[in-house]
Amino acid sequence: MLKKFNYVLAFIFSILLIQASPAFAQEQNAGSIAGKNTITVSAADSKAYKETYTNLLAAITSFKDTASFPSQSISYKQVGTIINDVLNDHPEIFYFQHKGTTAYANGKIELKYKYPVKKIKEMVLKQDTKIKTIIKQTIKSTDSEFDKVKSIHDYIVLNTAYDWENYQKGQVPDASYTAYGLLMNGQAVCEGYAHTMQLLLKEAGIESHLVTGKANGGVHAWNLVKVDGEYYYVDATWDDPVPNRAGEISYKYFLTPAAALKKDHSWDEKQFPAATSTKYAYFQDIFSAKELGTYMYFSNNKDNQKLYRMKKDGSEKKKLLNVSTPYFVLTKNNIYLSNYSNGGYLYQAKLDGTQLKKINNIHSIDLYLEKDQLIFTNKATGTKGSVKIK
Structure with a gap:
């Protein structure tokens, strides 16, 4: 019994080692994930690795309680890494649970799941x-x-x-x-x-x-x-x-x-x-994008978020507005934008960038359309406002 207990502890420890948990945060996005690992095996052991991988995949996708591995070729300590490889290759498996899953020296793996079958x-x-x-x-x-x-x-x-x-x-x-x-x-x-x-x-x-x-x-x-x-x-x-x-x-x-x-x-x-x-390197210029017809309209990362237009294949690229435009929406006739070259105030222009004119004196962000209304958020107060559009 003590031998089995030690094997369980050793396996759980190996599972913990392969689950990276440091938190990640940065201004725009964040995430924490389980890290991918790779087992270094000899040519002889690669067959055993494949066998273990296949057995695990078949058992997990059939919701079986157990699976097996060739213990004469692979240590129980390696099973956790192979499980991770299966899960990384098959994102449809969302229901498997590492905690409580146990590998034994005799080649048996007891599988656990997050929910009833x-x-x-x-x-x-x-x-x-x-x-x-x-x-x-x-x-x-x-x-x-x-x-x-x-x-x-x-x-x-x-x-x-x-x-x-x-x-x-x-x-x-x-x-x-x-x-x-x-x-x-x-x-x-x-x-x-x-x-x-x-x-x-x-x-x-x-x-x-x-x-x-x-x-x-x-x-x-x-x-x-x-x-x-x-x-x-x-x-x-x-x-x-x-x-x-x-x-x-x-x-x-x-x-x-x-x-x-x-x-x-x-x-x-x-x-x-x-x-x-x-x-496709030209896509890296695109910060915020909207599509209309055959064109993509976008704030250009490499030009202080000035508003550009081009086709999806990168052709016909053209600067439409020489003002910083991190927020904008499109209608069939017009562009409505937050002009960050002038206080973030709301502006209107034609789809070709002509006839640019100011329509409010509020620093406006988070623009979206709702029927015949342009909805915006007042940056200073956090309250929503609207402008009727044609």
Whole structure:
């Protein structure tokens, strides 16, 4: 009995070692995640690793109580890392529980789950239905790989709020770390964003990988994706403003090469294919973007957030307004903006940038449209105001 008890303690300790928990916070986004680990095995042991991985995946997705591993080739201390690899590769598994899962020297693994099996099956069905609905709504049969990645990135950013309030309290719920929580609740931290990207891209037929590392010194998670034979990094979390701003989306971390991402992210690049293409580097200029017709309107990161317009392929790029424009909305005829080159006051201009004129004397932020009203927040008082628009 003492021998079994010691094995249990040793395994639980190894599980704790592979679950990174340092909190990460920075001005725009934050997150805490479980770190990916890699077992270094000999050629002979690689077969045992694959066997263990396959056994675990089959057992967990069938909600079995036990799984097995070849104890003559792999130590029970390595099982925790293989479990992590299974979970990192399969973000649809939101219901597995590390705590209480136990590996024994005889090759047996006792598995634990967060919920009763009946409830898990109901939740999995809801998740599968949601995924299929999103793909049907966002992806067309004629879409290119680029179109698919952009549509999924945009869906996640526009339909998710970073769980900032709970993060600040140190009370982030388990759901916010999972794709299930993001899909069902519209709320997540970085691991939830990255897992959801991975899950939806897989459903759309796009190769992607979960990447874990650090960003601005804190633990973080994002994705590596393959588009037309080239690899790029995508950080959907950092493309979503915090606190949440409905309808706002950034592309600074969309389809970036490794060299650009390394400015504020760090990770073990050797674990992943090289990402060197700069084909989509023009997206890194885009801070806040709106689409209308064939054009993207955006605040330019590299030009003091001046308002620009271009097509999705980067062509026809043109500066529309020579004023700093971090907040703006579009109608079929006009642009309404917070002019940060003049007190943040509300301005109006035509879609081509002409006829710029001031329409209030209030520092206005968080703009959005509601029927025939332009709603804004008074930066000084925090109260909402409105302007009737045509």
